[in-house]
Amino acid sequence: MSEPVLQANHINKYFHDPKTVKVLNDxxxxxxxxxFVSVIGRSGCGKSTLLYILSTMDTDxxxxxxxxxxxxxxxxxxxxxxxxxxxxxxxxxFHYLLNEFSALHNVMxxxxxxxxxxEQEIKKRALEKMEILGIxxxxxxxxxxxxxxxxxxxAIARALxxxxxxxxxxxxxxxxxKKNSQIVxxxxxxxxxxxxxxxxxxxxxxxFAEKTNRIIEMEDGRIIRQ
Amino acid sequence: xxxKLIFSIAKSLLLARWKQTLxxxxxxxxxxxxxxxxxSFMTGLNELLDGLILNRTAHVRLYNDIKPSADQPINSSAAxxxxxxxxxxxxxxxxxxxxxNSGAIMQSLEMDxxxxxxxxxxxxxxxxxxxxxxxxxVVNGIDVEAESRLFHFGDYITEGNQQEIKNAANNIVLGIxxxxxxxxxxxxxxxxxxxxxxxxQLKVVGFFQSGISDFDNVQSYASxxxxxxxxxxxxxxxxDIQVKLKDINQAPALAKQYEQIYYCDAEDIQTANAxxxxxxxxxxxxxxxxxxxxxxxxxxxxxxxxxxxxYEKMDSIAILKATGFSGRDVKRIFLIIALTIGLFGGIxxxxxxxxxxxxxxxxxxxTSALPTVTTYPINYNPLYYLIGFSFSLITTYLAGFFPARxxxxxxxxxxxxxx
Numbered sequence: 001m002s003e004p005v006l007q008a009n010h011i012n013k014y015f016h017d018p019k020t021v022k023v024l025n026d027x028x029x030x031x032x033x034x035x036f037v038s039v040i041g042r043s044g045c046g047k048s049t050l051l052y053i054l055s056t057m058d059t060d061x062x063x064x065x066x067x068x069x070x071x072x073x074x075x076x077x078x079x080x081x082x083x084x085x086x087x088x089x090x091x092x093x094f095h096y097l098l099n100e101f102s103a104l105h106n107v108m109x110x111x112x113x114x115x116x117x118x119e120q121e122i123k124k125r126a127l128e129k130m131e132i133l134g135i136x137x138x139x140x141x142x143x144x145x146x147x148x149x150x151x152x153x154x155a156i157a158r159a160l161x162x163x164x165x166x167x168x169x170x171x172x173x174x175x176x177x178k179k180n181s182q183i184v185x186x187x188x189x190x191x192x193x194x195x196x197x198x199x200x201x202x203x204x205x206x207x208f209a210e211k212t213n214r215i216i217e218m219e220d221g222r223i224i225r226q
Numbered sequence: 227x228x229x230k231l232i233f234s235i236a237k238s239l240l241l242a243r244w245k246q247t248l249x250x251x252x253x254x255x256x257x258x259x260x261x262x263x264x265x266s267f268m269t270g271l272n273e274l275l276d277g278l279i280l281n282r283t284a285h286v287r288l289y290n291d292i293k294p295s296a297d298q299p300i301n302s303s304a305a306x307x308x309x310x311x312x313x314x315x316x317x318x319x320x321x322x323x324x325x326x327n328s329g330a331i332m333q334s335l336e337m338d339x340x341x342x343x344x345x346x347x348x349x350x351x352x353x354x355x356x357x358x359x360x361x362x363x364v365v366n367g368i369d370v371e372a373e374s375r376l377f378h379f380g381d382y383i384t385e386g387n388q389q390e391i392k393n394a395a396n397n398i399v400l401g402i403x404x405x406x407x408x409x410x411x412x413x414x415x416x417x418x419x420x421x422x423x424x425x426x427q428l429k430v431v432g433f434f435q436s437g438i439s440d441f442d443n444v445q446s447y448a449s450x451x452x453x454x455x456x457x458x459x460x461x462x463x464x465x466d467i468q469v470k471l472k473d474i475n476q477a478p479a480l481a482k483q484y485e486q487i488y489y490c491d492a493e494d495i496q497t498a499n500a501x502x503x504x505x506x507x508x509x510x511x512x513x514x515x516x517x518x519x520x521x522x523x524x525x526x527x528x529x530x531x532x533x534x535x536x537y538e539k540m541d542s543i544a545i546l547k548a549t550g551f552s553g554r555d556v557k558r559i560f561l562i563i564a565l566t567i568g569l570f571g572g573i574x575x576x577x578x579x580x581x582x583x584x585x586x587x588x589x590x591x592x593t594s595a596l597p598t599v600t601t602y603p604i605n606y607n608p609l610y611y612l613i614g615f616s617f618s619l620i621t622t623y624l625a626g627f628f629p630a631r632x633x634x635x636x637x638x639x640x641x642x643x644x645x
Binding site for chain 1: 228231238239241242541542544545546547548549550551552553554555637638639642643
């Protein structure tokens, strides 16, 4: 049960502009399969920066990152893109849906890119995910016709479409009102309980964090509690 | 690679900004249209002007020049062999203008794979008698079929039918200036006196207009056998053999070769008309330069529009990358957008280019130099369409390349953090 999905070993990160500042200092922690982890801390403590390193999008750091026991160091941009596609799902504060495509098509995009299944199968799976999140009836709508909460749920469905090893969230409830935040939180909780989904959510909402399995608290680029 | 997906994303980005896309495509269409129109018209004109000389002139002309022999008898004498011999007042001997063994030469030329065809010719100096006045003139004996095929003889016939001159023994086609001086119409008979004083009655079957009035005032055409009769020569009497080559550039080399093989004089077209090539190559150069400039301008338009599209679609690019699309995929998407604009703009441009050149083809254009030309000349060479199409793809590819590379380098972290 305690199989590590994500391991961060001694990660340091510097910003060089306008002068060199150390933003992450010796970050070491593991996330195990099925855990619901939240990262909290004041704004500017480096929690988002950490998330982007863990997500493989930011490659400018020192230390070692292992996803599914595989080192991410020395991988090329194309290889990292494939790993993001297969193993990581993202939810951001802003939904980032493509307005040119329907909600269903938005959900399908990462799976179409992976093309592990034929298109019909992908469509079926996308509808299943949307059903779980209670947005199946919005499948044909364009994102600009949806409410903020609905958009965020479409974004979660998109993050889940390739059955990722880990779902990462950067303030996924940051733009939502209380009611919608609750809906999103309930969805996350259901995902861990029913589907054993691993979650790593960055938030500054302590109320949200307290309800998760494990809290990692950061301050000035260090982990002070985990 | 999942090209279907890449294409569907490219398509939706294109359609999302269809007005900009349309403007970019219209830019390409316009430049291709102008490229095709301009080049077709310019080369059409070039061909017409070149044709004025090229069509009428043999690439290599075989003849026997009347000139003093270069090999004078004294050179054969052993006694004076070592000396330097000066001979004064050398005259050409009573050499014949006829090409020796012309039948065999023509047969041998017909077998030569480097030539398109040959046309034999004789010229006879005559006087055209009109009442008490005699006009000097020239009767050209020609093989009318070979002459029409190789030198477009039929294009200069303004009235009547050139084929008639081979149908009857005493038919003649007159230069238009000569006919006006003689006040004759088709069907009338003109009287011709040869240099030897013989008189022939010839029936006018057509008028000829070359556009050069000095030429039209003296020249006339009859069949070879009629001319041989006028000259009182046998039916193997040929003074000129005009050779048309497949490759005009070989003319000087072949002329030298023929001189040696056939023991006659040979003149190539480059020596005879040195000036015409310069003008036509410069005109072609100018039209290509203008056409390509237009395409490059259209390329900048596409570059701008794609750049703007990339700024607008930063979010989409970022999320595509975050969800697993690589930089190469993103680059492909934008290249496909650029090439699609080039492809459709180009195809429509070719169509409009064709219409434009057909339009120019309808504009009246009268010139006395070419009586059969009534509208502006257009060259519908498929090569220009091919060049135009390739250029539309190449310029749009280049115009799309840099924005696409920029899009592929978008760092999703910067975009996503910025929100």
